[in-house]
Amino acid sequence: MLFAVPKKGRLYDHCLGLLNNIGIEFNRKPRHDIALVSNLPIALVFLPAADIATYVAKGNIDIGITGLDIIRESQTEEDVTELMRLGFGKCKLQVQAPVASAAASAQDLVGKRIVTSFINLTRKRFAELEGVSEDEMRTQVRFVSGSVEAACGLGLADGIVDLVESGDTMRAAGLHAIDTILDTESVLITNKHMRFPDMAQIIRQRVEGVMTARRFVLCQYNIAREGLERACAITPGRQAPTVTSLEQPGWVAVSVMVEKKQLADKMDQLKLAGATDILVLQIANARA
Ligand SMILES: Nc1ncnc2c1ncn2[C@@H]1O[C@H](COP(=O)(O)OP(=O)(O)OP(=O)(O)O)[C@@H](O)[C@H]1O
């Protein structure tokens, strides 16, 4: 099975971390864009993120990681199947204009010059704004491959369409966002005629396990039996809490998964409900 991974850029480190966490072992030689996985029948192919959706859609690659923005831009959504969202590479594709210009909404850029790496999504948005087909639109959309934010300052564009995460790049170039075209994040994709459905399922389950482990912690506490119902309502767990009896009569120990972002709040509530010895343990991996 061929598994495509971005060869550089914003997704690269996240992908290497994920491969490591799902137990994929490989040795990549310098300058080689293909690496055999030593413990599964998989070859990793390192490709530009922007091309991965096309390779997967055409069936040249069986499974891959790329951004939702790239799937939409390469118009491959009909041929790729989204196995799961990966929670990293989150950003927005936005229309941006110089702060110093009069453009306050995307409509103000209709008929003007727009520079972007996302030609198709940009043309679609501006054709919608103009209320005409893409063949009839007046707005001029021009492609550049990177450092898009430089285009206005250099006089090539009146506005740009580019990705924004923190907004630092945009602000440093004296731009501000005036419209959002898409919210994007990384996705694990395969194609409609996947040659190795069993292997895809294994990868999906492993990734899901890692994502669950990142999202949850294991919380353990002791509580008097009469407080158990209230405590279980505070921490219902994914399925249900595990309750075991303590050697101390009338007391139980509870073990339960809690979402990390709710943890501090839940611990406060448990304390008020009479729980003692509340411990929190990291989860290394999980399988539903
Ligand atoms: N600032 C960002 N924050 C989060 N995700 C991003 C950001 N920039 C890009 N991405 C995501 O990563 C994908 C690949 O973009 P990236 O810029 O990393 O690739 P690249 O252009 O091939 O690499 P480079 O910019 O290093 O040449 C984008 O399509 C998007 O899904």
Ligand SMILES: O=P(O)(O)OC[C@H]1O[C@H](OP(=O)(O)OP(=O)(O)O)[C@H](O)[C@@H]1O
């Ligand atoms: O909102 P921010 O956190 O500043 O991130 C947004 C920037 O990140 C990406 O650029 P990248 O670093 O990939 O450089 P590039 O323009 O050369 O592709 C994107 O194209 C923006 O320029």
Ligand SMILES: [Mg+2]
């Ligand atoms: Mg980039």
